[in-house]
Amino acid sequence: MAVYDTIGRTYAETRRPDPRIDAAIRRALGGARSVVNVGAGAGSYEPPETVLAVEPSAVMIAQRPAGLAPAVQATAEAIPLADGAVDAALAVLTIHHWPDLGRGFAEMRRVARRIVVLTWDPGMAREFWLSAEYLPDDAVEWDAARCPALETVTRLIGPGAEATPVPVPHDCTDGFFGAFWRRPEAYLDPVVRAGISNLARFGDALAPALDRLAADLESGVWHRRHAGLLGLDELDLGYRIVAGRT
Numbered sequence: 001m002a003v004y005d006t007i008g009r010t011y012a013e014t015r016r017p018d019p020r021i022d023a024a025i026r027r028a029l030g031g032a033r034s035v036v037n038v039g040a041g042a043g044s045y046e047p048p049e050t051v052l053a054v055e056p057s058a059v060m061i062a063q064r065p066a067g068l069a070p071a072v073q074a075t076a077e078a079i080p081l082a083d084g085a086v087d088a089a090l091a092v093l094t095i096h097h098w099p100d101l102g103r104g105f106a107e108m109r110r111v112a113r114r115i116v117v118l119t120w121d122p123g124m125a126r127e128f129w130l131s132a133e134y135l136p137d138d139a140v141e142w143d144a145a146r147c148p149a150l151e152t153v154t155r156l157i158g159p160g161a162e163a164t165p166v167p168v169p170h171d172c173t174d175g176f177f178g179a180f181w182r183r184p185e186a187y188l189d190p191v192v193r194a195g196i197s198n199l200a201r202f203g204d205a206l207a208p209a210l211d212r213l214a215a216d217l218e219s220g221v222w223h224r225r226h227a228g229l230l231g232l233d234e235l236d237l238g239y240r241i242v243a244g245r246t
């Protein structure tokens, strides 16, 4: 069973595409008229120009709203398209799940003329207060270890690939790991955690960390320590769009 057959059950409840992140992805796609969405999940951020969604999890495919592009149950490592079939390959918050990153990128280069990836810089793993102050080391390191370095991603896309920061809005509607940086209570909600792969994976092992967060919120310690964050509208937590021509 694909990991997302478990995580995916409540995914659509908390992972609604954020319009500001959507706009950044569309800018990076640069007018592509045909797109393959790789690791497409339930179809967040899928542009209307998408001709095929590639997704291994049947549970995620079942959550795709009607009217989106056809989805095929397949992986990045074997994209069922002919060479040069599309203008762009899009991969949103998915490359850290691929068992064979080199093969997945080779496939995107084979089928598309442009590659656009939304990913996270593992070099910033301890910039986020939840990781730095609460989560156990193994949970922080698990995420950082499976996210490829930005240099690896740019190298795999090819010469000229560039990484652009994607700051997280304070009211981000897409409940990924960093989305609730200014809404700390959200991490106490099991439905929120169920939509975030590293928090879902560590499950009950996070109980002491979450108890400490709850206590710090209750006592005001968190708010005193993070007063500077409360006036910010967006924050760079290491999310990056890496894009380039193949």
Ligand SMILES: C[S@@+](CC[C@H](N)C(=O)[O-])C[C@H]1O[C@@H](n2cnc3c(N)ncnc32)[C@H](O)[C@@H]1O
Residues within 6 Å of the ligand: 002, 004, 015, 038, 039, 040, 041, 042, 043, 044, 045, 054, 055, 056, 057, 060, 074, 075, 076, 077, 091, 092, 093, 094, 097, 098, 099
């Ligand atoms: C965090 S979700 C992101 C889904 C969607 N792109 C989004 O932004 O909502 C990661 C997705 O990657 C998929 N995935 C896992 N392994 C994959 C692989 N080898 N090739 C393609 N997709 C994969 C998962 O099934 C899951 O749907």
